[in-house]
Amino acid sequence: MSRIVVVGSLNADLVVGVDRFPAAGETLTGRDFAVFGGGKGANQAVAAARLGATVAMVGCVGADAYGGWLRAGLRADGVDVTHVETNTSVSSGVAVITIDAAGQNEIVVVPGANGKLSEAVLDRHRAAFASAAYVLLQLEVPLETVAAAARLGRAAGAVVVLDPAPARADALPLLPLADYVTPNETELAALAGVRAEALSDQAAVADAARALLSRGARHVAAKLGPRGALLVGPGLERHWPAPRVDAVDTTAAGDVWNGAFAAALGHGSSVDDAGALATAAAALSVTRKGAQPGMPRADEVAGWPTRTHDKGEG
Numbered sequence: 001m002s003r004i005v006v007v008g009s010l011n012a013d014l015v016v017g018v019d020r021f022p023a024a025g026e027t028l029t030g031r032d033f034a035v036f037g038g039g040k041g042a043n044q045a046v047a048a049a050r051l052g053a054t055v056a057m058v059g060c061v062g063a064d065a066y067g068g069w070l071r072a073g074l075r076a077d078g079v080d081v082t083h084v085e086t087n088t089s090v091s092s093g094v095a096v097i098t099i100d101a102a103g104q105n106e107i108v109v110v111p112g113a114n115g116k117l118s119e120a121v122l123d124r125h126r127a128a129f130a131s132a133a134y135v136l137l138q139l140e141v142p143l144e145t146v147a148a149a150a151r152l153g154r155a156a157g158a159v160v161v162l163d164p165a166p167a168r169a170d171a172l173p174l175l176p177l178a179d180y181v182t183p184n185e186t187e188l189a190a191l192a193g194v195r196a197e198a199l200s201d202q203a204a205v206a207d208a209a210r211a212l213l214s215r216g217a218r219h220v221a222a223k224l225g226p227r228g229a230l231l232v233g234p235g236l237e238r239h240w241p242a243p244r245v246d247a248v249d250t251t252a253a254g255d256v257w258n259g260a261f262a263a264a265l266g267h268g269s270s271v272d273d274a275g276a277l278a279t280a281a282a283a284l285s286v287t288r289k290g291a292q293p294g295m296p297r298a299d300e301v302a303g304w305p306t307r308t309h310d311k312g313e314g
Helices: 040-050 065-076 112-116 119-124 143-155 169-177 185-192 202-213 253-267 271-285
Strands: 003-007 011-017 032-038 054-062 080-087 093-099 105-110 132-137 159-162 220-223 229-233 236-240
Touching (some): 003 253, 011 065, 040 132, 040 253, 054 112, 132 143, 169 185, 202 229, 220 253
Parallel strands (some): 011 093, 054 080
Antiparallel strands (some): 011 032, 220 229
């Protein structure tokens, strides 16, 4: 089974349920409140581990109650947390998430210790990359750290999967460092320099994805929510439709897609099968509350592979 290394954020998700989002200056009464493990890095680590992958997490937490709790949560899902450092100068990362009755979310993130994940930290944990077959990256930690992690992954011969989230146009220099770039519609629009509303059909999404190819991305897998996912590469265009589900909470669906995609490739799936399985896993995740609690396990995803292989794309 191939080893996945995830470099990124760990957050405590403070989740409030509401009937609708408040207007500016408005106070609403929420339906419920819960705290879940989150952060795009930790989410992708848990998603891959629950699907049977061997996963190591590289990141930073604060020296507070959330820091220990976040470590314990990852460890409980089988993620190696040897390379998660504790920083005593700041809090752990926190995300305040509001979810409406339709399952849509609004999120405010306080980076905390995630902002302290530096190139110096990576240097102390180079051993994590030595046996990596896949390196998963996101943008909730400093961009220079993401770039350094991508270079370490490539030096190890790993497949680098970059989730350019949250959306930021200054992530363009990272594209040539990734084998797969996996934006959602908002992120794709930001990187391609178009309006998100313009990505209303598959042809427009494919055109925007090709714009990223022209900037150095090898493959672009656009995550389109209920429209599924679209993979575009040199001479390649493949659409994976999403199963119809009743969405309860869309938080971390994109993270599930990334973790599942890498896990499936690591199990020996073809890219075509990995994309289909990742799309199915992401759809299943939105039928449950909470970022990490809602993530499926292998026996819940129909057709999940059982064979393994060495480093590579599958």
